[in-house]
Amino acid sequence: MLTMTGCFKKVTTNTTLIVKTLVESKSGEGQLPTNEAFGYIYYTDKEEWTIESYADAEAKVITHIATGEKRTMPDVESEPYTQEGLTSSYIAMPQTSSPALVVVVYPAAQMYAYMWRRNEAENLYKTYLTLIFHTWKTDTYQEGNKPGYSWTVVPPTAGQTTQP
Numbered sequence: 735m736l737t738m739t740g741c742f743k744k745v746t747t748n749t750t751l752i753v754k755t756l757v758e759s760k761s762g763e764g765q766l767p768t769n770e771a772f773g774y775i776y777y778t779d780k781e782e783w784t785i786e787s788y789a790d791a792e793a794k795v796i797t798h799i800a801t802g803e804k805r806t807m808p809d810v811e812s813e814p815y816t817q818e819g820l821t822s823s824y825i826a827m828p829q830t831s832s833p834a835l836v837v838v839v840y841p842a843a844q845m846y847a848y849m850w851r852r853n854e855a856e857n858l859y860k861t862y863l864t865l866i867f868h869t870w871k872t873d874t875y876q877e878g879n880k881p882g883y884s885w886t887v888v889p890p891t892a893g894q895t896t897q898p
Contacts, residue, residue, distance in 0.1 A: 749853065749861045750828045751775075752815050753838060756866045765866055767823030773838040774808035777831040781850050788890055791839050791846035812838075829853060829861075843869045844890040851882050 755771040758764070774794050776783065783796045783805070790797070796805050815826035827836070832853040839846045845867050865885050866877055877885040 748828065748830045749858050750826050751836065751851075752860050752862045753812075753825050753827070754862070754864045755823050755825065755838065755840065756864065757840070757843070758866055758868045758870070760870050761868075768840065768842070768867070769814070769822040770842050771823075771825060771838055771840045771865075771867075773812035773825050773827055773836065775810035775827050775829060775837070776805060776835045777809045778833055778835055781833060781835075783835055785837065785846065785848060785888075788844050788846060788888070791837060791848075791888075792841060792844075794837075796835060796837075809834075838865055838885075840867045843867060845869065845888060847877065847885040847887040849882070849885050 753773060755768050756765040757768045758766075776796055782799050784799050785791045786795075786797050794806065794808050797803070809831070810827050810829070812825035812827045814822060815824035816822065825838070829836070829851065830853075832851070834851050834853075835848060836851050837846060837848045847865055847867070863883060864878075865887075867887065868875070869889070871887075871889055874886060874888050877887050
């Protein structure tokens with residue numbers, strides 16, 4: 735009789751996104767932490783949802799691209815994340831499903847950022863992300879360059895309709 739030996743380790747895809755939010759007011763100026771940002775997550779079947787305006791981002795509303803259906807109750811809302819040695823500029827959002835539309839709003843500058851994120855079997859109980867709101871920029875821009883970790887940041891002058 736054969737005996738099976740080895741280690742059966744549970745692999746998890748759940749993670750808590752820990753987002754550090756920073757603000758840069760002028761090009762080349764230092765980046766300062768902000769505790770004014772908040773975030774939320776919507777779990778969706780596909781990447782067919784959009785944020786139509788800053789007002790929708792702030793109100794936590796997403797719209798289906800094809801049908802116009804609106805969702806107004808996020809699956810997850812952020813909480814301040816505090817740990818010894820960290821500033822108050824961190825927010826935490828548990829991600830337990832995929833795909834997810836992750837949104838962070840910075841009301842002081844009427845800006846928001848979003849990313850589509852899929853869970854992976856990584857056994858990362860915490861995933862640390864950084865998001866810099868460059869308040870001096872007037873066009874939509876990318877922050878970060880790795881898929882699933884890259885933000886699209888929308889300043890107030892970039893127009894009313896955006897499509898994640």
